[in-house]
Amino acid sequence: MNRMWLIAWHEYAMRVLKKGFLLAVAALPVFVIAMVGLGAFIESTERDDRPLGYVDVAGALGDPRPPVAWARGPDDVGAARLVPMARFGSADEALAALRRGEIQAYYVLAPDYAQTRRVELYYLKAPGGNATRQFWSFLQVNQLGGLDPAVAERATAGSNLTVRWPEGTPGGAREFSPRTFLSNFLPMILAMANIYVLISTSSTLIEALVTEKENRTIEIMLTSVSTEQLVIGKVIGIVGMTLTLLAGWAALSVAAVWIGGQVFHLAILQNVRVDGGMALRMLVVAIPSLVLLSALVVALGITLSDAHEAQQTSGLFVLPSVAPFWFSMLIFQNPASPILTILTMVPLTALTMLALRLMLSAVPGWQVAASAAITALAAVGATWLAARAFRLGLLRYGKKLSLREIMGRSA
């Protein structure tokens, strides 16, 4: 096996074939499940399915239709459980029922309800959020009593906006709607994954290099392999480790989406599609971005001689990847803004900015190509810089290497 691949495999196996790695793979899904579980638990504590009373003093509701299922979102499975609405002739009857525990609360529609829309709520303990939401839905449906029930239900459901970019749009045809919600957010998910890859790769790579330098292992290694084999082998191994972790998480996510969509019939998980063109556009920028970051980290790691300092400094390179989030408001308002276009071309911010823009609009192909080309050029330059820094700094201890020295003739 080529020595570079031996190093790559060694770096990979040393980190992946460990119990700690399996725990790391399982950690995120466990965390997400725990968070969702916690949310469900909190939700359940706020839920109350007992009947809700109302007193229609004004006679505004006449012969009311029962409430319709009110869903806060397509995955609100609890919405199907309706809270019975109990009508009382007077406030005293309702109060007596409340005290007996037959109802959780009751509303009183004011005598001048038609003019003021005034409604009073009476309770001993605050009613469940599901019950109050259903009461408002109940009121709305019955306000629209003259309409076809289906129309009334649709009117109470609110807006359902779908944005479509037709064929021929720069960047291709796309659709943005609640139905494709998760698919639309895939670029954002990929951007977050990319930031994780950058953080993980840079911190692990810098740690591996500085530790090897501190332990003097690097001197042994360089009597067996070239600097290029050493550095590229390490980068491949460490990126491989990060991608394995991501693949593990992706597999668990796919399984979760499938189970959620097909077994539990959660609407949000039933129309998840991966846009191949979008993924390709991100990939052509992601690869040179990763090479660029790795080269910068190598240059930094070899010029420093203290692992702690190196860890702290490595964050500087990841910061630009997060910076596009500062422009979130502008991205939502005008994804084609010139500032955002420029940031799509700037190496290190390019990938995240591209992802955020792809989430909300179509990005012209020339911008993607220019971004990939500029990032690739920067990666070549950074690799050249890293190679010079490596030779000068690999056995220097206790004294930092200056940029002037790296650029100097003796490197």
Added chain:
Amino acid sequence: MNTVEVSHIRKSFGTARAVEDVSFSAEPGQILGLLGPNGAGKTTSIRIILDIYRADSGMVSVLDGPMTEGKKARIGYLPEERGLYQDLPLEPCLLYLATLKGVAPKVARQRLGEYLERFDLAAHKNKKVKELSKGMQQKAQMINTVLHQPDLIIIDEPFAALDPINTQMVKDLILQLRDGGATILMSTHQMHQAEELCDRIVLIDQGRDVLSGKLDEVRRRYMGHAVIVRVAGELPPLEGVASTARQNGSLRLALAESASPQDVLRQLVAHGAAVERFEIAVPTLDEIFIRAVKEGTTS
């Protein structure tokens, strides 16, 4: 054919001149001692040979030509600062480094087993390197240096941290490798070790080689015209002795130019002196080292 040829190399780091002008060569089946005080430029010279550093000027030939990636598999290197993977168990650590030298895993495993037995490390092969004593790590590093059966072995202070028993083990290995035809370049400032092992020496001081040659020739060059004598009782009066000085319970007799050691011995026998010790005063490498450095500084 020389395995290593170094000719007038020079290397600076910024304004600091680490190597000023160093030249030497080493042949197969020979141990060349690279001697000198701390900071003389020995390790920098070694790193230039290994192409870890590039010389500012001068020429280096390794295994019949410039250093190449392919030649790295024929070189074994024990650096002064030891550098094994601290968090790896000993056996996988050494196997990994051996495979980087191009040794097939199966062969590496077999050879490693033999070396671990020889150096009493077999029982510790599953321990992490950082759990081993300094001496054990030193032996492990020595195994790493020779496991791939290199033609050129460069060892920097190989006896540091070793007790006498382990020192002897390493010495025996070095001599065995030398007898097997390997070229050994040994950097040390432990003169008695160099004296015992080296066929040739190069003395480096302040970045320059101030003395080089076969050990016997160097000794002869620095040999004074004197004898060391110890007799029971008083030393009889002797002709041709210019001065007398006490030295470790014996007397060091500096001879006049016209006198020879044989003349002195004859006179002692003629006087009926009970001679307990009589030897021609040969300077130790320590003494040669100090004199050469002083002369180098003076000149």
